[in-house]
Amino acid sequence: xxxxxxxxxxxxxxxxxxxxxxxxxxxxxxxxxxxxxxxxxxxxxxxxxxxxxxxxxxxxxxxxxxxxxxxxxxxxxxxxxxxxxxxxxxxxxxxxxxxxxxxxxxxxxxxxxxxxxxxxxxxxxxxxxxxxxxxxxxxxxxxxxxxxxxx
DNA sequence: CGTTTGACTACGC
DNA sequence: CGCGTAGCCAAAC
Numbered sequence: 161x162x163x164x165x166x167x168x169x170x171x172x173x174x175x176x177x178x179x180x181x182x183x184x185x186x187x188x189x190x191x192x193x194x195x196x197x198x199x200x201x202x203x204x205x206x207x208x209x210x211x212x213x214x215x216x217x218x219x220x221x222x223x224x225x226x227x228x229x230x231x232x233x234x235x236x237x238x239x240x241x242x243x244x245x246x247x248x249x250x251x252x253x254x255x256x257x258x259x260x261x262x263x264x265x266x267x268x269x270x271x272x273x274x275x276x277x278x279x280x281x282x283x284x285x286x287x288x289x290x291x292x293x294x295x296x297x298x299x300x301x302x303x304x305x306x307x308x309x310x311x
Numbered sequence: 312c313g314t315t316t317g318a319c320t321a322c323g324c
Numbered sequence: 325c326g327c328g329t330a331g332c333c334a335a336a337c
Contacts, residue, residue, distance in 0.1 A: 190319055210320060211332055217318040218334090236318080244318045251318080 171200065174292070175219040178282070182235040185262045186279040187272065189239050189311070190216040195296040196287060217244065234258040235279070239311075241271035274311040 174197050182188050194212025199205055216236070223231045234255040238244040245252035256266065264272050281287075281295040297310050 194319090207332070210330095213319040214317080214332075215319095220318050233318085238318080239320065246318085255318090 171197065171215060172219040172222055174290070175216050176223065176231050177290070178292075179220075179231050179233060179236060181282050181286070182232055182279050184232075185264070185277070187235045187237050187241075187259065187264060187274070187277050188279040188281075189237060189274070190214075190220075190244075191239055192279075192281070192295055192311075193236065196281065196292045196294070198291070198293060213239075237272075241274045243270070278311045280310065 175193060178193050178196060179188075190213035193216045194208070197212065199208035199212070203211065220233045220236055223233045243252050243255050245255060259272075260266070264277055266272050282292075284294065287294065
């Protein structure tokens with residue numbers, strides 16, 4: 161939809177390929193996926209940080225009519241751990257139904273715990289073979305503990 | 312042809 | 325910690 165330019169096709173293809181790697185019972189976020197794809201030519205890194213996730217959402221939307229059976233689109237949710245489809249919509253109910261069928265638990269705010277069910281990403285070799293980047297944690301590292309927070 | 316809107320996020324209050 | 329806002333690109337009105 162949005163982002164119609166010569167690189168759109170490639171971008172969408174990368175998104176779909178990454179989403180295909182998400183295992184059953186795990187979820188990932190739009191921003192997390194975007195962080196693995198290098199910014200297209202002419203897009204500044206700081207702009208891409210905000211544009212990328214939106215484009216990933218657009219790519220998910222495009223799945224509906226193209227590659228629906230092979231792309232587990234339902235495992236892609238927003239950064240808060242919730243479903244981004246219009247609440248009450250048919251698609252939103254389907255997504256939640258599929259996730260719960262895989263064991264994903266939604267709390268009182270209709271969100272799930274990304275620390276628990278968040279996907280850690282493909283291994284380095286898989287990414288490198290496709291010219292992709294290491295997924296970048298959204299939050300800044302905890303300087304005291306020195307641990308990698310992921311989400 | 313100007314406006315509105317969207318499967319987003321970061322940031323400020 | 326919850327809620328509103330800005331920023332950005334295209335497609336749909």
